[in-house]
Amino acid sequence: MHLPISSPLSAVWIALASGALCAAILAFLLKSGLAWRLATDIPNERSLHVRPTPRVGGWGLVPVAVLAILILAPSLWLIAFGTAFLAAVSQIDDRRGLPARVRFAAHFLAVLTLIVVYPAPVPWWCLVGLAFLMLWLVNLYNFMDGADGLAGGMALFGFSAYAVAALFGPGQMPELGWVCAAIAGAAAGFLLFNFHPAKLFLGDSGSIPIGFLAGALGYWGWRSGGWPVWFPVLVFSPFIGDASVTLIRRLLRGEKFWQAHREHYYQRMVRFGTGHAVTALAWYLVMLAGTVLAVWALDRSTTLQWGLVAGWTVVLALMGAAIDARWRAFQSLGRKTEVDADAPQ
Numbered sequence: 639m640h641l642p643i644s645s646p647l648s649a650v651w652i653a654l655a656s657g658a659l660c661a662a663i664l665a666f667l668l669k670s671g672l673a674w675r676l677a678t679d680i681p682n683e684r685s686l687h688v689r690p691t692p693r694v695g696g697w698g699l700v701p702v703a704v705l706a707i708l709i710l711a712p713s714l715w716l717i718a719f720g721t722a723f724l725a726a727v728s729q730i731d732d733r734r735g736l737p738a739r740v741r742f743a744a745h746f747l748a749v750l751t752l753i754v755v756y757p758a759p760v761p762w763w764c765l766v767g768l769a770f771l772m773l774w775l776v777n778l779y780n781f782m783d784g785a786d787g788l789a790g791g792m793a794l795f796g797f798s799a800y801a802v803a804a805l806f807g808p809g810q811m812p813e814l815g816w817v818c819a820a821i822a823g824a825a826a827g828f829l830l831f832n833f834h835p836a837k838l839f840l841g842d843s844g845s846i847p848i849g850f851l852a853g854a855l856g857y858w859g860w861r862s863g864g865w866p867v868w869f870p871v872l873v874f875s876p877f878i879g880d881a882s883v884t885l886i887r888r889l890l891r892g893e894k895f896w897q898a899h900r901e902h903y904y905q906r907m908v909r910f911g912t913g914h915a916v917t918a919l920a921w922y923l924v925m926l927a928g929t930v931l932a933v934w935a936l937d938r939s940t941t942l943q944w945g946l947v948a949g950w951t952v953v954l955a956l957m958g959a960a961i962d963a964r965w966r967a968f969q970s971l972g973r974k975t976e977v978d979a980d981a982p983q
Contacts, residue, residue: 648816649801649805649816652823653819653820653822655820656706656823656827657827659698659702660699660823660827660828661828661830663701664694665831668831672694673692673694676694676732677693677729677841677843678691691837693838694838695838695839696841696847697843698827698844699825699828699848700721700847702820702824703847703851710813710820714855716756717854717855720751720752721850721851722847723744723747724745724847725843728741728844728845745773745776746773749773750769753769753772772850772857774882775850775856778881779848782845782902783840783844785917786832786834787829787832787834787836787915788917789840789845790828790829791922792876792921792925793822793825794822794826794829795873795929796874796929797822797825797855798822799930799932800814800815800822803869804818804859804864807933808936809862809865810864814855814864828844833915834914834918852874856869856873856874857870866943868943868944871947872931872950875950876924879951880903880904883958884901887901906964909968910968928950931950
C-alpha cells in the first residue's frame, strides 16, 4: 500500500478510519448483546465500579491494530502475531481465568520471540534489560486498567507520540508511524465507550496486547534508529511510574502483586473523591505534557535529553507525593467520605 510519506494527512486519515472501525465493532457488540456473553466484569470489594460491565474493548482495538500492521507495515508481522496470540490467551483468562504462571509464560514467549528473531546490536545484558521492561509494559497496562478512560487515554497519547516521532522525528519511519496512528485512532474509538460513565472496559484481551504493542513498537523504533531508548519510557511514564511504585510497595509488604487491589495512585484519586472523569482528565494533562516533552526532546543534545528525563521523573515523584499526602488525610477521616465511584460527576 503506497501512501504519500510527506503528507501528515495520511496519518490523520488512517487514525480516523481506525477509530471508526473500532467504534463500529464495539457498538455492534453492545447492541447485539454479544459483549455481555464474551466477558463481563463483576464488581468485587477491590473494584472501583458497582455495576457489571462488559470487558470487550480488546475486541475492537486488537483487530484494528493487527489489520493495520499487516496492511501498512507487513515487515512488523511478528509483532502482529504476538499481539493476536496474547489477545487469544487473555480472552481465555477473561472468560475462565488462567493461573498466573500460564499468563506470564505467554507474555514471556511473545517478548522473547520478538527479541530473539529481531535482536538489537547491543550486549546481551542490554537485551535482557529491555526484555524485562517490555514484560513490565505488557503487565502494567493490565494493572492500570481500573478507571474509566485511563488506559484508553494512555494508548491515545502514547501511540500518538510514537506516530509523530516516527513520521516527523530525526529518524523517520513512515510505516511505523502509520501503524501507531492507527492504534491511536482505535484508542479514540474505544474511548467513546469507555470514558465515564463507561459502557465497557478494556479487559485483559485488550490491556495485555496494547501493553505488548507499547513495548514491541517502542523496541522496534529504537532498534531501527527511529528514537533513543529513553523515548518509549518517557512517553508511557505516567503508567510506568504509578505501576512501578505500587508494585514495589506491595513487594516490600510481601503481597502478591498480580492480585487485584485498589492502591494505585489513580485508584486513590477516585476513592478520595476526585471521581473517574476528573481523574482521567487530570491524567490526560500529565500524559500530554510527557508526550509533548518526549517528542520535543528528540532532536536535542543527549545531555539535555537525559536531563529532561530526570526532571520529568522528579515531577512525577512530586505528583505522587501530593496524592499520597491527600490519601493520608482521607484515611485519617476513617474513609467515611469515600464516594460512589459510579455516581454521575
